[in-house]
Amino acid sequence: MNELQLLKETRKTDQPVPTETLDRGLAQLMSAIEKGTPRASIPQRWLFSRRSLLTIAATAALIIGPVAVNIALPEAPTGASAEAAEFLGNAAVATINTADPLVGEGQYLKTDIKALYGNSLALPDGEQATWLATQDSQLYIPADRSEEWVWNREEEVPVTFFSEAAREAAEEVTASSSPFGQVVRAAGGAFYGSGQLFLDQPLHEAMRDAPRDPQELLSLIYTKTEGQGWSPEHHALTTIADFLRTGAVPADLRSALYHATALIEGVEIVEKGATIDGRSGTAIGIQTPDGGGRQDIIIDVETGMMIGERSTVLKPTPQYPAGTVTSWTAIETSVVNAAP
Template sequence: MNELQLLKETRKIDSPVPAASLDRGLAQLMSTIEKDTRRPSKTKRWSRPRRSLIAVAAAAALVVGPMAVGIILPDSPQGATAEAAEILDEAALATIETADPIVGAGQYLMIDTNAVYGSSIVHDGTQHTWLATQDSQLYIPTDRSEEWVWVREPEVPVTFFSDESREAAEEISKSTEPFGQTVRAPGGGFYGSPQQFLGKPLDDAIQDSPRDPQELLDLIYATTEGEGWSPEQQALTTIADFLRTGAVPANLRSALYGAAALIDGVEVVDESATIDGRSGTAIGIETPDHAWRQDIIIDVETGLMIGERVTSLKTTPQYPAGTVISWTTSETSVVDFAP
């Protein structure tokens, strides 16, 4: 496990950790594919931890561009496998027909996220690891400059890999107060800073991101250069991060699926993947050493992403082979009030 993965999926728990430290037609695609697949120079950005579950503003209030009409891929070995590209094409078309939520005056866009991540502690030179829930609900007002509310539920250990890890988790539970809180901030600037994506605050990123899949993928490569296990894996992870916010408008969701179809190594890994009781098609990519795999699980009929997960493909000191070491799901709705 490299340093990035350790940062993303596990953390040392000697005491409760504050939140501040946590956290893929289209009609013109053929002409775009004729361009050189290049990766622009690196753009400096602040990169949030993947643990952050802050969502973006109401999709209905965003300024969006022309609708995409499908993914057209050439007969080429580049990009996702034919099966994965077909699934992503279906999802891109379906998402255009899925209505984005409309948030009326005085209402809130509510993103209800269920998540499980790795937690660990080093005791007497031995690392003990388990999986714990990190559920939350985010309330975004119609006027995004007004106060957002983020309800962060206490972590609950749910999966253990040894008796020792169970004992370590239980000991922490006894010695510390459960960490859960409700956070409020104008414009979603929780803990002093709004969430960033592709080098911009998320509202701006949603409005400004290209709706052309190749241009969008080029931008993702540029702003994530040097991150992750490989550019391809990090690109799909970035797409998963964006989709799981639950508030990406239809034409940008379609473009994100199109971008995923252009990533080398992306393939269908499970046609009936179940996560948090919901089933869809899992599209994933393995790390270059085949030790880990990043998946996105898509409801092809609606074009919505059900969730995302990271799976350990090899046995490590922390996890047995085949362990889903982290996953998230989210559902979006419109509500009349916030806590």
């Protein structure tokens, strides 16, 4: 595999990564390349977790996952702001009163996923070429969620460039990479031979078994994600957003997740009337500990359904100006009679 194909197969990020981390990861990757690392050892781009950095230096691509921060878990979190807690409580009630789509035998729950991701490419002169690209996909989940799921992944389309060098780099990546659109099938959603997990369980099992008690659910999230992400609180909200983004979380668990979110310290309402892909809702979010970025979930006020999520850079970075929405995902569900 050449470096451009490797770039195409990796996920994105919206947060800066220290130079020393990049250098260390690049050295490890180059060593692996020299030893003939097989393709199977390269991380796949996952449907529900997409926080990693893609970088090329000279002739190699670097894969970096979320920056692990070893921060002690909060012993007695004060919870979200009063306004956010009230809104999340109302959303929890609304989502219980909103009937889940009824999927009959032979039918599928279809989740239309429209997404935008950030790409950062290290050029030979040391400059960063950064652009945003969209990618649409459709996830088909059978009535029996242990059976075969189908995921139709469309091609990425570069749409926003932060320099002329970034435009040229994006065009080169697109032209040099093999087509990425594909239909993937897997029992229980275990795409690419490794199951999509929530709290260490396959998704269809987690939807059934995850605690419905909000405090128990949040404690489990903190325990299972300890040491990951920017902080326990930020990563907890990111984990919840990743799970809700499937569009398949049942109403009682959605309600518990909203109540659990209200227990996360630092969560607040960041925008009323937030619009994503033409649909409006209220955005609740949490900042990274350094105030450099924010993760949001956008919830429909009337139905309590999550309609999307987004990540925003609040302070300028070498890749993005302050205020840039570096990624977003919009979801919409329906019931269909067939899958590709």
